[in-house]
Amino acid sequence: MSLRRLAKEQPANFEISKAALKEIDIWVQKYPEGRQKSALIPALWITQKDAGGWLPEAALRALGDLLDMPYIRVYEVATFYTMFNLEPVGTHHVQLCGTTPCWLRGAGDLKKVCEDKIGPKGSTSHDGQLSWIEVECLGACANAPMVQISNADSDHYYEDLTPESFGKLLDDLVAGKKPEQGPKNGRFTSEPEGGANTLISKGLYSKVTKKALPNAVKKARKKPTKKAAAKKPAAKKKAAPKKPTAKKTAAKKKVKS
Amino acid sequence: MSDLRKVNIDGEEIEVPADYTLMQACEEAGAEIPRFCYHERLSIAGNCRMCLVEWVGAPKPQASCALQVKDLRPNRDGTPANIRTNSETVKKAREGVMEFLLINHPLDCPICDQGGECDLQDQAMAYGRDASRFQENKRAVDDKFMGPLVKTIMTRCIQCTRCVRFITEVAGVSEIGLASRGEDAEITTYLEKSLTSEMSGNVIDLCPVGALTSKPYAFNARPWELEPTESIDVMDAVGSNIRVDSRGGRVLRILPIINEDINEEWISDKTRFVWDGLGRQRLDKPYIRKNGKLTAASWDEALDLAASKLKGDPEGIAALAGDLADTESMKALKDLMDGLGVKNLDCRQDGSSLGTGPRQEYLMNTTIAGIERADALLIVGANPRMEAPLVNTRIRKTWIEGDLKIGLIGEACDLTYDVDHIGATASDLEKLAKSNSGFAKVLKGAKNPMILIGANVFTRADSAQIQNLCGAIAKKFKMVRADWNGYNVLQTAASRVAGLDMGFLPGKGGKDTNAILKAAQKGDIKTIFSLGADEIAEVDFGKAFVIYQGSHGDQGAHRADLVLPGAAYTEKDALWVNTEGRVQMGFMAVPPKGEAKFDWAILRALSEKCGRTLPYDSLDELRAKLFADHPTFAGLGHAPGAEGADKFDPSKLGKAGKVKADAFGLAIDDFYFTNPIARASQVMADCSAVGDETLSEAAE
Numbered sequence: 001m002s003l004r005r006l007a008k009e010q011p012a013n014f015e016i017s018k019a020a021l022k023e024i025d026i027w028v029q030k031y032p033e034g035r036q037k038s039a040l041i042p043a044l045w046i047t048q049k050d051a052g053g054w055l056p057e058a059a060l061r062a063l064g065d066l067l068d069m070p071y072i073r074v075y076e077v078a079t080f081y082t083m084f085n086l087e088p089v090g091t092h093h094v095q096l097c098g099t100t101p102c103w104l105r106g107a108g109d110l111k112k113v114c115e116d117k118i119g120p121k122g123s124t125s126h127d128g129q130l131s132w133i134e135v136e137c138l139g140a141c142a143n144a145p146m147v148q149i150s151n152a153d154s155d156h157y158y159e160d161l162t163p164e165s166f167g168k169l170l171d172d173l174v175a176g177k178k179p180e181q182g183p184k185n186g187r188f189t190s191e192p193e194g195g196a197n198t199l200i201s202k203g204l205y206s207k208v209t210k211k212a213l214p215n216a217v218k219k220a221r222k223k224p225t226k227k228a229a230a231k232k233p234a235a236k237k238k239a240a241p242k243k244p245t246a247k248k249t250a251a252k253k254k255v256k257s
Numbered sequence: 258m259s260d261l262r263k264v265n266i267d268g269e270e271i272e273v274p275a276d277y278t279l280m281q282a283c284e285e286a287g288a289e290i291p292r293f294c295y296h297e298r299l300s301i302a303g304n305c306r307m308c309l310v311e312w313v314g315a316p317k318p319q320a321s322c323a324l325q326v327k328d329l330r331p332n333r334d335g336t337p338a339n340i341r342t343n344s345e346t347v348k349k350a351r352e353g354v355m356e357f358l359l360i361n362h363p364l365d366c367p368i369c370d371q372g373g374e375c376d377l378q379d380q381a382m383a384y385g386r387d388a389s390r391f392q393e394n395k396r397a398v399d400d401k402f403m404g405p406l407v408k409t410i411m412t413r414c415i416q417c418t419r420c421v422r423f424i425t426e427v428a429g430v431s432e433i434g435l436a437s438r439g440e441d442a443e444i445t446t447y448l449e450k451s452l453t454s455e456m457s458g459n460v461i462d463l464c465p466v467g468a469l470t471s472k473p474y475a476f477n478a479r480p481w482e483l484e485p486t487e488s489i490d491v492m493d494a495v496g497s498n499i500r501v502d503s504r505g506g507r508v509l510r511i512l513p514i515i516n517e518d519i520n521e522e523w524i525s526d527k528t529r530f531v532w533d534g535l536g537r538q539r540l541d542k543p544y545i546r547k548n549g550k551l552t553a554a555s556w557d558e559a560l561d562l563a564a565s566k567l568k569g570d571p572e573g574i575a576a577l578a579g580d581l582a583d584t585e586s587m588k589a590l591k592d593l594m595d596g597l598g599v600k601n602l603d604c605r606q607d608g609s610s611l612g613t614g615p616r617q618e619y620l621m622n623t624t625i626a627g628i629e630r631a632d633a634l635l636i637v638g639a640n641p642r643m644e645a646p647l648v649n650t651r652i653r654k655t656w657i658e659g660d661l662k663i664g665l666i667g668e669a670c671d672l673t674y675d676v677d678h679i680g681a682t683a684s685d686l687e688k689l690a691k692s693n694s695g696f697a698k699v700l701k702g703a704k705n706p707m708i709l710i711g712a713n714v715f716t717r718a719d720s721a722q723i724q725n726l727c728g729a730i731a732k733k734f735k736m737v738r739a740d741w742n743g744y745n746v747l748q749t750a751a752s753r754v755a756g757l758d759m760g761f762l763p764g765k766g767g768k769d770t771n772a773i774l775k776a777a778q779k780g781d782i783k784t785i786f787s788l789g790a791d792e793i794a795e796v797d798f799g800k801a802f803v804i805y806q807g808s809h810g811d812q813g814a815h816r817a818d819l820v821l822p823g824a825a826y827t828e829k830d831a832l833w834v835n836t837e838g839r840v841q842m843g844f845m846a847v848p849p850k851g852e853a854k855f856d857w858a859i860l861r862a863l864s865e866k867c868g869r870t871l872p873y874d875s876l877d878e879l880r881a882k883l884f885a886d887h888p889t890f891a892g893l894g895h896a897p898g899a900e901g902a903d904k905f906d907p908s909k910l911g912k913a914g915k916v917k918a919d920a921f922g923l924a925i926d927d928f929y930f931t932n933p934i935a936r937a938s939q940v941m942a943d944c945s946a947v948g949d950e951t952l953s954e955a956a957e
Contacts, residue, residue: 003441057448070431072447079436
């Protein structure tokens with residue numbers, strides 16, 4: 001991590017779009033009156049998406065005004081979290097994990113791909129399509145090496161990469177395609193390559209009789225409200241990392257039932 | 258202190274209140290705990306780790322500033338928890354913390370302004386290791402711009418965040434922050450803008466290292482070369498306790514002294530940085546106007562001329578005292594004028610009408626510390642942030658800690674706390690007096706309500722009616738009772754209360770300031786003796802012969818026909834009475850400039866030339882007479898507060914009648930230019946320019 005400063009060249013003016021304001025308001029509503037500044041981090045995130053992947057200085061002030069907090073407090077938070085980009089990034093912003101597990105599995109080769117296709121670390125390609133930085137562990141070590149690519153639509157994880165598949169991925173993105181997220185070597189989430197090899201005996205679950213759990217009723221009641229609450233805000237935000245976990249929990253449920 | 262807990266500190270069992278921090282408990286037991294980030298008057302951050310102590314049985318050393326005594330678990334056998342502040346563990350912990358702090362701290366003590374009064378330097382000597390084991394590169398941090406007062410050398414910063422907490426909590430402007438994190442963490446203002454607080458200089462005192470130092474004082478002196486003199490500030494009527502540091506007859510800096518009743522341990526920027534004005538624009542010789550030009554003269558010539566001008570008809574002579582006049586010189590001038598039979602005296606150069614009623618009429622009776630007991634405050638026609646920053650700080654403190662509700666009638670301005678802006682005009686005050694809802698309801702429900710009236714209110718033509726109205730409000734909302742006096746006037750001139758106390762006011766049939774100036778225009782007043790009355794426009798003196806006695810070549814001296822050079826507040830022993838009516842003694846830090854003399858001594862010499870020799874030959878004799886004539890001056894350090902409140906009826910003040918609907922004006926246009934010393938200061942001019950910039954930006 002190196003010293004982070006606001007970009008030298010800033011847009012003359014910036015306004016948060018109406019759609020983004022609406023989305024920020026959902027977060028503001030979650031907190032009691034007068035505590036709207038609690039929504040700063042999601043608000044910064046939404047604004048960053050809105051502004052094309054980075055936070056212009058005017059956006060920090062706009063949020064300060066919106067959430068009724070001193071600009072310096074917004075600045076503190078924006079500079080603290082490295083996921084807030086203070087300088088412009090490419091349409092597709094590649095965050096390449098370089099921490100030990102990924103590095104052992106060939107992150108160094110991926111770096112070379114980036115350097116060839118985009119430029120030195122921290123740079124943006126000439127056409128403005130791609131930019132890349134090296135980041136610390138993104139928590140997908142089982143699928144190392146991996147990258148997270150942020151763009152207007154998503155913040156998808158692309159896992160189990162090779163220099164070839166990664167190069168193709170970047171080319172697809174530049175070409176305007178929307179590559180599927182997840183492992184690029186054909187395996188399903190973090191299952192072993194070639195498919196699952198445990199808990200696969202036929203009839204393993206057929207003898208299990210369904211038994212209502214003591215908290216079953218409560219659960220049933222809770223579920224819809226939880227979904228309703230989570231639906232709105234989470235829908236757009238972290239679609240990528242959420243999906244695998246959703247699948248995992250679905251898989252677990254299968255096991256249980 | 259109902260809830261007491263026992264705790265064993267270094268083998269000694271003591272009993273302390275449960276809400277004490279461990280650090281307080283250790284200090285109670287006599288153990289010294291080093292610290293950087295902890296400060297009594299700021300919130301607790303707990304990030305420097307220097308205050309680690311050992312809690313026997315706990316797996317790790319504990320930060321004593323952030324752990325409360327009530328959170329200590331007793332030992333298994335039920336005996337009080339054992340705390341060690343001098344064990345091997347503690348020593349090792351301190352050495353470790355110190356080593357980490359010094360890793361990135363430059364070894365530039367020889368060129369650092371903090372050298373000699375640096376917490377890090379002192380504590381490294383006391384608690385650090387003797388040598389460094391660090392071989393790698395140290396980090397360097399870009400210096401930040403923080404305005405004309407605070408110089409930054411950010412590489413020295415140890416991120417204690419005292420400045421961030423002070424500016425946010427005490428000054429109330431949230432302008433400094435800690436950006437980035439980890440090794441890149443740096444203290445900055447947003448986009449390196451100037452600090453806009455009038456209290457910003459205090460971060461220099463708070464900074465435990467040399468990261469934030471005084472810009473005007475940069476590389477001027479080492480602390481051990483300076484001669485400290487305790488004194489009293491005169492920039493406003495608060496009477497902040499200050500330490501004047503001088504070397505070789507020059508004032509080099511001004512620092513605050515702790516006085517819990519007045520300024521706690523802060524001072525305003527004007528108080529702190531005005532010292533460069535003490536060396537500029539000084540009157541160091543007597544001057545006589547010859548052919549329209551002031552030319553240097555000898556003392557004898559000057560005093561002879563003054564005496565000849567004062568010998569005429571007393572009806573044609575007047576004396577005015579300015580805002581920086583010390584008590585003794587005003588007393589000497591009053592005695593001289595009494596001797597000459599002059600009745601046209603006034604110490605209220607702003608044309609205020611205060612001073613005819615009981616003493617409570619013009620004092621801040623609640624006292625500054627008393628604000629902390631208040632739960633509702635009505636401000637009328639004042640901007641305490643500009644007129645008395647330390648009173649404002651106290652109001653903010655009470656607003657944060659207690660549940661003080663504040664209402665404002667007057668010009669809306671950012672006071673650093675939430676106010677209920679009731680209105681801007683005198684009619685709004687009238688409405689409030691009759692109302693039973695809104696802020697009136699708050700006042701009614703309050704236990705200790707108070708009203709704070711700006712001094713400027715009493716310069717209005719309808720001041721008597723407004724005073725009566727304010728008195729009626731005070732009466733209606735029970736602001737005055739035997740143990741609480743919530744009727745307050747916020748004075749802005751350091752000399753004013755003393756002048757009013759000694760009756761430096763028109764005698765029977767005498768003229769007040771406005772009448773004197775009117776008569777001067779007509780030619781009825783032929784000679785005006787101005788004791789530092791610098792806030793009166795030159796043209797207002799008409800054709801009168803003006804004798805100006807003062808320290809700075811400002812408005813008053815420009816108009817003068819005869820200039821008698823006096824001493825500035827740092828150059829004389831003098832008594833000052835602040836807005837609470839508290840008498841305080843200031844001391845001479847440096848001698849008067851050039852041929853200038855002590856003000857009382859000039860008047861004593863003049864009295865001899867006039868043939869009306871004053872009956873005192875020394876300052877002590879003068880004071881003895883002052884105390885005999887006006888016993889209030891003898892109560893040094895004492896503020897009357899609610900004394901005599903049972904006999905004080907605010908509703909009898911002033912005159913009942915219709916008030917004008919005009920908006921209340923403010924006493925101060927520019928905080929940094931309120932007196933001749935400040936106007937002579939380059940630093941104050943720089944600060945004022947920053948303020949103008951901010952204003953024009955805000956207007957855009």
